[in-house]
Amino acid sequence: MSVAHQQLRAIERPRLVVGGEPVTLLDHLRQSQPGAVRQDVARNSTIFSEGDSTDCVYALVSGTVRLCKHTAGGRRHILDFVLPGEVFGLVEQPEHSMTAETVGDAVLISYSRGQLDRYAVANLVVRRRILSAVSDDLATAQQQLLILGCQDARERLASFLLRLAERMGAGNRLLLPMGRQDIADHLGLSIETVCRTIRQFCRSSLVSVPSTHEIVLADLPALTSLAIEI
């Protein structure tokens, strides 16, 4: 097992013994494709683009990836961020409908989609995992639709910070890998509005901001009520 694989396992299931039965989709990818390629990718690199064929599935070992859609007029929307331990690029269509880019330097493993499919034909559990993964992405997208459709700037930012904190499992202290513009493009706001809203949170003691890429969620109840009291 490669170093990257060990890292992945450590991130994803810290309490499980290495070598047990495959449980997650990632487990199955590892087991069925032990020779998968580990890649070091520099910051702001494109992993795949809209229109690329979907012949690879990726697992993120370290760093952060943003999944973007671009418009004819050059506007950008960030559908979601990928965190370490997560799988991305798993799509049923023959072509990607989004672009994946690294936010900072990143390490990832690319698996063959064809091999995954062949493996899945005879494996009910894997098929279920694939369906679950797509289904989870759908649920996430629909939740995000609710946010963009109903929430104002403060509510969106609170929702974003809380979800990120939960996914990173880092308690109240939050390391923001992405810049303000990325947050803006994810929440459908301008970069200035993101800055001003963070500042407003700061002044209301909802958060403190030790440095640009670090946020402490000081008043979780208040943030939560902002996020859910839609």
Next chain:
Amino acid sequence: MSVAHQQLRAIERPRLVVGGEPVTLLDHLRQSQPGAVRQDVARNSTIFSEGDSTDCVYALVSGTVRLCKHTAGGRRHILDFVLPGEVFGLVEQPEHSMTAETVGDAVLISYSRGQLDRYAVANLVVRRRILSAVSDDLATAQQQLLILGCQDARERLASFLLRLAERMGAGNRLLLPMGRQDIADHLGLSIETVCRTIRQFCRSSLVSVPSTHEIVLADLPALTSLAIEI
């Protein structure tokens, strides 16, 4: 084959001979569950709610269905509308994360999810169709995220009208089954903004509005450039 089934088939694949090989997910549902229940549902009725168990899958025969998510504070977002011939309620989670309501009077057929799953175990094509269906929903949601994240009111309305026209396949003359408030809740706008934007389109001769629930897309190129020139 029931009358409802015949109607469905007519809507969905108007040019195919009845009785051919099952192709779509709906074909398979019909074939595997010929005794499925046809239901007449009055306007503004709830078909299923957030939290209901996902033991049924539905096919819409006639009418329109809206798929909504509600927030703690009572706000509502319409994720999408379901048109005749389409399947809805197909979710992997054990509980629905949205509410399905009829817009006007509707006719639908409900199929057993459990039977579908049992049928799918031995049928590769059906499994593919299920995965495709979820995957299509994901693509739709992500496209909608782009719209809500990047577009202003005029662009959103143009996108909405064009997509609806395409799905209904009715050329330029468009019958709007839903009210203005529904459109607003789908596009993340207020009802007043929807009205004013339609009026603006009218004055610019992009559309004409013979009656409240009828819109003629008079200038398709202009509408298209609004929708894509994001």
Next chain:
DNA sequence: CGCTGGTTTGAATTCTTTCAAACTATGTGG
């Protein structure tokens, strides 16, 4: 130390919402 890219702040503008009222369609009972 000075660049460069990214962030923050301010002021003016624009877009959308909110609030209020008028208007229109639809359906019901007389």
Next chain:
DNA sequence: CCACATAGTTTGAAAGAATTCAAACCAGCG
């Protein structure tokens, strides 16, 4: 078939939220 009640739509005016434009600021780096 008409009158009325009701739900839904449209319009206007004022308020509010977010964006745009501009400039200042800051941090990391050669």
